[in-house]
Amino acid sequence: LEDAKYRVVTSIVVIDTPDTDQATDTEKVVAEVSRKVTDLMDQIGTAKLKVNDVIKRDLISAMSREVRTPLNVVMGYAGILHDKLLGALNPEQEKAIGKVIGQTNDLSLIMSNIFETHWIDSGTAKAERHEIHVVGLLSELKSAYDFPLGKSVRIDWDYPADLPAIMSDAAKIRVILQNLISNGLRFTQEGVVTVSARYVSETSRLEFDVTDTGIGIPGESLEAIFEKFRQLNLSGGSILSGMGLGLYLVRTFTKLLGGIVSVHSEYGKGSIFTVSFPVARADTVVAAPHDVMSLPNTQVSVASASEEGPDDNILNRREL
Amino acid sequence: MKRKKILIVDDDEDVLLGLRVRLGARGYATVLAINAHWAIRVAQDEKPDLILLDLGLPDGNGFMVMEKLKQINGLASIPIIIVSARPLEVYKDAALLGGAKGYFQKPFDNEALLAAIHKELAGPVATPESNSNSTTWQLTRN
Numbered sequence: 444l445e446d447a448k449y450r451v452v453t454s455i456v457v458i459d460t461p462d463t464d465q466a467t468d469t470e471k472v473v474a475e476v477s478r479k480v481t482d483l484m485d486q487i488g489t490a491k492l493k494v495n496d497v498i499k500r501d502l503i504s505a506m507s508r509e510v511r512t513p514l515n516v517v518m519g520y521a522g523i524l525h526d527k528l529l530g531a532l533n534p535e536q537e538k539a540i541g542k543v544i545g546q547t548n549d550l551s552l553i554m555s556n557i558f559e560t561h562w563i564d565s566g567t568a569k570a571e572r573h574e575i576h577v578v579g580l581l582s583e584l585k586s587a588y589d590f591p592l593g594k595s596v597r598i599d600w601d602y603p604a605d606l607p608a609i610m611s612d613a614a615k616i617r618v619i620l621q622n623l624i625s626n627g628l629r630f631t632q633e634g635v636v637t638v639s640a641r642y643v644s645e646t647s648r649l650e651f652d653v654t655d656t657g658i659g660i661p662g663e664s665l666e667a668i669f670e671k672f673r674q675l676n677l678s679g680g681s682i683l684s685g686m687g688l689g690l691y692l693v694r695t696f697t698k699l700l701g702g703i704v705s706v707h708s709e710y711g712k713g714s715i716f717t718v719s720f721p722v723a724r725a726d727t728v729v730a731a732p733h734d735v736m737s738l739p740n741t742q743v744s745v746a747s748a749s750e751e752g753p754d755d756n757i758l759n760r761r762e763l
Numbered sequence: 764m765k766r767k768k769i770l771i772v773d774d775d776e777d778v779l780l781g782l783r784v785r786l787g788a789r790g791y792a793t794v795l796a797i798n799a800h801w802a803i804r805v806a807q808d809e810k811p812d813l814i815l816l817d818l819g820l821p822d823g824n825g826f827m828v829m830e831k832l833k834q835i836n837g838l839a840s841i842p843i844i845i846v847s848a849r850p851l852e853v854y855k856d857a858a859l860l861g862g863a864k865g866y867f868q869k870p871f872d873n874e875a876l877l878a879a880i881h882k883e884l885a886g887p888v889a890t891p892e893s894n895s896n897s898t899t900w901q902l903t904r905n
Binding site: 503504507508509511512514515516517518519520522523526528529551558562567568569579580582583584586587613614617 | 775777778781782784785788819848849850851852853868869870871872873874875878
């Protein structure tokens with residue numbers, strides 16, 4: 444008590460206790476009261492943070508609802524027109540509706556990335572385990588990109604028709620692939636984005652490659668691209684569009700599934716992102732149909748959810 | 764083969780119409796309800812084979828509808844799939860616990876929803892029309 448200096452920082456009261464132990468009773472009482480006030484303010488601060496968390500969660504929930512509802516209607520009608528369920532389209536109309544779908548898909552991915560990041564930050568993100576027919580999942584995804592891309596880029600899909608049914612989290616896999624495809628498309632002006640998938644029976648792993656013929660990533664940026672809000676800053680100083688959440692989610696969700704992401708890129712020629720994670724084949728699993736792997740509480744523990752160990756091993760750079 | 768009948772419950776008319784067109788194109792018959800009250804009434808009158816159920820309804824919510832249906836003879840076993848804009852991180856577990864067969868968050872993927880419906884109903888007269896014009900489709904591996 445003697446050498447302590449009590450400052451109630453948000454008020455004008457500043458109490459310095461004397462250095463000597465000659466402090467009077469009044470001074471001691473004042474110091475004690477001051478300490479209690481500080482403690483109380485700490486408690487108020489903590490309570491305020493908790494209230495803020497609740498407000499933030501409710502706000503995000505409301506925002507999610509308010510954005511998703513109209514987006515759902517736009518995408519529903521655009522899809523119906525595109526699939527000619529309301530009649531034939533002339534080529535210009537087809538092109539126009541393709542634009543609507545493309546832009547709405549991008550918007551939808553941006554919004555959903557923001558919400559997914561919120562669930563990770565709040566410790567709510569979890570990976571489920573349910574039966575997934577990988578071929579079905581890929582063909583659903585393929586049909587979501589079945590519109591003209593508006594530049595000389597096409598998407599090739601390359602996977603065997605006999606991929607096994609597995610136990611994993613379809614929604615997480617979908618977010619991973621959508622973001623890798625979106626990333627590939629954004630950085631490729633001309634050429635091909637190829638999505639391939641394989642099941643490696645020796646290691647019981649499902650692996651996806653998303654390969655592009657785009658601008659590539661300079662070696663020194665290879666690690667940074669997976670960081671939250673990090674965007675590739677090109678040598679010219681121009682920062683390419685995007686929120687910087689896509690690859691962050693790719694890495695976080697892959698870790699949540701117990702796997703790793705690796706990237707292999709040649710600047711100016713293109714990049715290959717490989718996502719690999721262990722899966723149980725559905726036909727060998729007798730577990731409950733709806734297991735949940737709920738590991739992360741913070742971002743730190745998300746990292747520890749990886750079977751591959753510390754962060755610096757997550758990014759496996761390979762040479763060309 | 765008799766067409767399978769799907770009850771769509773949503774307070775947004777555009778969602779109802781969009782799903783009706785989409786499901787109709789796949790050979791399903793549809794009946795619509797715009798609130799919880801009508802969801803129960805139409806389910807009783809029409810005995811659908813499956814229900815697509817929104818969670819936020821003006822006169823209640825999807826959970827309430829699920830509970831009521833469970834208490835009505837002959838309706839308790841109708842498979843229900845939730846289609847809602849509410850975050851699945853918060854509501855999905857409760858919905859599945861309440862007996863729903865699946866949870867789709869808006870904006871949902873058409874093909875994924877159709878696949879889930881197809882799985883629950885084990886094969887209606889389905890003629891996929893949306894996959895006919897794929898130009899970049901390749902199966903080069905294997």
